[in-house]
Amino acid sequence: MTNQNISLVKVRNTLLVTMPADPDDVTVTTLQEEVLGAMEEYRPKGLVLDISAVETLDSFFARTITETSRMVTMMGGQTVIAGMRPSVAITATQLGLTMVGTFTALTVDRALDLLTHLHPRRRIR
Amino acid sequence: MANRSKLSGTAALEDIEGVASQAYLASIVECSDDAIYGKTLDGTILSWNRGAERIYGYSAAEMVGRPVSVLVPPNKPDEVPAILEKVKRGERVSHFETTRVRKDGEVIDLSLNVSPIRDASGQIIGASTTARDITEQKRMREALAERAKEILDVSTPVLQVWEGVVVAPFIGTLDTQRAQQFMERLLDKIVQTNSAVALLDVTGVPAIDTRTAQHLIETITSVRLLGAQAILTGVRPAIAQTLAHLGINLADVVTRSSLAAGLRVALDILNLKIITQEDQAKGAHSL
Numbered sequence: 001m002t003n004q005n006i007s008l009v010k011v012r013n014t015l016l017v018t019m020p021a022d023p024d025d026v027t028v029t030t031l032q033e034e035v036l037g038a039m040e041e042y043r044p045k046g047l048v049l050d051i052s053a054v055e056t057l058d059s060f061f062a063r064t065i066t067e068t069s070r071m072v073t074m075m076g077g078q079t080v081i082a083g084m085r086p087s088v089a090i091t092a093t094q095l096g097l098t099m100v101g102t103f104t105a106l107t108v109d110r111a112l113d114l115l116t117h118l119h120p121r122r123r124i125r
Numbered sequence: 126m127a128n129r130s131k132l133s134g135t136a137a138l139e140d141i142e143g144v145a146s147q148a149y150l151a152s153i154v155e156c157s158d159d160a161i162y163g164k165t166l167d168g169t170i171l172s173w174n175r176g177a178e179r180i181y182g183y184s185a186a187e188m189v190g191r192p193v194s195v196l197v198p199p200n201k202p203d204e205v206p207a208i209l210e211k212v213k214r215g216e217r218v219s220h221f222e223t224t225r226v227r228k229d230g231e232v233i234d235l236s237l238n239v240s241p242i243r244d245a246s247g248q249i250i251g252a253s254t255t256a257r258d259i260t261e262q263k264r265m266r267e268a269l270a271e272r273a274k275e276i277l278d279v280s281t282p283v284l285q286v287w288e289g290v291v292v293a294p295f296i297g298t299l300d301t302q303r304a305q306q307f308m309e310r311l312l313d314k315i316v317q318t319n320s321a322v323a324l325l326d327v328t329g330v331p332a333i334d335t336r337t338a339q340h341l342i343e344t345i346t347s348v349r350l351l352g353a354q355a356i357l358t359g360v361r362p363a364i365a366q367t368l369a370h371l372g373i374n375l376a377d378v379v380t381r382s383s384l385a386a387g388l389r390v391a392l393d394i395l396n397l398k399i400i401t402q403e404d405q406a407k408g409a410h411s412l
Contacts, residue, residue, distance in 0.1 A: 082352065086312030089347040090305075098346050106319060106352040 006031055010042050014115055015077075016108065018050040028061050032068045039075050046115035047072045050108050052083030062097035069102045079103065082111040160235075160256040163242060166213055168193045168205055171251065180235075180258050182228030193254075196225045198232060212241045212252040222259065234260045281307040283314040289321045290391045292384065296329040304340035308347060315353050322391040323348050326384045328359030338373050345378055354379070354394055358387035 004027045007018040015038050020027065035047060049065065051057075069079035080103040084092075092098070105111035154161050160177035164170050170193055173185040181188075181196060188195075194205050201223070208218050218239040224232050235256045242251040281303060283293045293311050315323055325344065330337070341357070348355035357380040368375060381387040392398065 081350075084350050084352065086309060086316060086347075086351065089312055089350040090308055090343075092350055093343045093347040099350070104350055104352040106316065106321070110321075110352060 006034060008034055008038055010038070010044060011048075012112060012116065013044050013046075014112060015039070015042065015044045015047045016050065016112075017047065019054050021053045021055055023054065023061060025060055028064045032064055032071075035068055036071060036075075039072060039077060044077060046078045046080065048105075048108055048111040048115065049079065049081050050083055050111075051081060051088070052085065052108075054088060055085065057084075057088045057092050057097065059095065059097055062092065062099055066099050066102060069099075078115060080105050080111040080114055082106070082108045157255075160258075161253070162188070162193075162256075163251055163253050164193050165251050166209060166249070168209060177256070180227075180233070180256060181225070187228075198224055198226050208237075208239050209252060212239055213249060215241055215249060217241070225256070233258060234263045281310055283311050285314070285318045285320070286324075286388070287391075287395075287397075289319070289395050290324065290388070291315060291318060291320045291322070292324045292326060294326045294329060294384075297331070301336070301340070304337075304344070308340075308344050311344065312347060312351055315348065315351055321353055322394055323353050323355050324384060324387045324391060325355060325357050326359045326387070327357065327364065328361070328384065330359075330364065333364050333367050335371055335373075338368055338371060342373070342378070356381060356387045356390055358382070358384045 004020055004024065006020065006023075006027065007016075009016045015035065017031065017035060019031065023031070038044075039047070047069075049068075054061075065081065069081075072079045081099070082105045084104065103111075103114060105114055154174050157174060157176050158179075160180040161172075161174045162170055162177050163172040170188050170191055173183070173188045177188070178184055197205055204223065208221075211218055218237060221237045221239070223235060223237060225235055226232055236259045237257075238255045240253050241249040242253050244250045281293070281295075283291055286292045291311070291314050293307070295307075311323060311325075314320070325341070327333070327341070333341075345355040345357065355378070357375070357378055360380050360382055379390065381390060
């Protein structure tokens with residue numbers, strides 16, 4: 001049975017959430033709840049969603065990510081999706097799950113840089 | 126000569142020409158390049174032509190009276206019984222590709238045709254096998270596939286042109302297989318080199334159809350999902366026209382007419398600047 005635990009830590013005024021390898025629907029729903037709870041408690045300037053362990057991305061997960069990202073923005077933060085695997089990116093594209101409007105970064109490191117303005121901001125439409 | 130339109134079996138020839146025609150047919154079998162051998166319904170070999178001697182390495186004296194299973198590799202114990210079962214039911218086995226073992230132990234690829242032998246009353250009394258050596262054919266087929274794959278590999282290179290920038294020059298047309306391979310290659314390289322920018326150059330693409338355009342858009346989208354910026358370069362007027370006609374909107378894609386121009390954008394994204402050594406020595410500011 002794969003570990004369905006979501007890890008959530010506050011790093012440099014940012015929320016770092018790490019998703020497990022094969023999140024089921026319950027885990028994905030929990031993600032949104034936990035993020036919103038933490039947003040309220042810590043008021044971070046951003047959310048980094050680390051999906052480097054995720055091997056499959058279904059439409060429910062994709063939709064929840066996009067929704068959560070919008071909610072974070074409404075609460076004054078910015079979301080960056082980090083570490084999407086090539087195979088997942090290809091599948092997501094072919095299924096039309098393009099998650100328009102979300103920032104993406106190759107690694108958690110880059111994501112944190114992006115949020116702390118160390119890299120010039122690239123508006124990815 | 127025998128009346129060809131009446132040739133419904135060896136019976137017709139025999140009536141007209143007697144024993145001589147039997148010898149004629151026998152020599153056809155003997156002179157064939159293919160292995161032709163007859164066996165009983167339990168697999169015992171009754172006849173073995175010169176082709177069989179050449180292909181399998183066993184002489185007729187060595188094979189007649191022995192079970193055909195002698196030729197079968199140990200990993201296929203059920204093949205011959207299955208074939209004989211079909212033959213007993215009056216069915217034939219056609220173009221069955223399999224392997225057999227020669228006298229010297231070499232394993233060869235063959236295409237087998239096995240048909241029932243009937244006596245005068247129509248009763249099935251044995252099986253006749255024709256085996257064609259396809260080892261060379263198979264080798265060529267595999268070499269061709271290998272070559273095709275090599276061409277595929279060679280024509281979709283992804284190169285790191287600077288720290289953080291990769292370039293993928295498209296050459297020729299992009300069918301689905303190439304597109305898939307290209308996408309995987311590109312994304313893997315981006316992750317491997319930790320690149321922020323990927324330049325997709327289509328200068329070498331003569332024609333762009335809907336499918337190719339779609340693959341391009343998909344590639345650009347997946348690069349973005351990964352966390353890098355994709356820039357399409359080398360868009361010539363002809364391609365721009367085709368894309369416009371196809372109603373494809375590249376508004377949300379960064380494009381430049383040349384690879385050099387695309388590289389400028391890449392450097393800008395990475396907050397880099399190229400200055401002459403003089404300027405650097407003089408401590409000059411920006412351009």
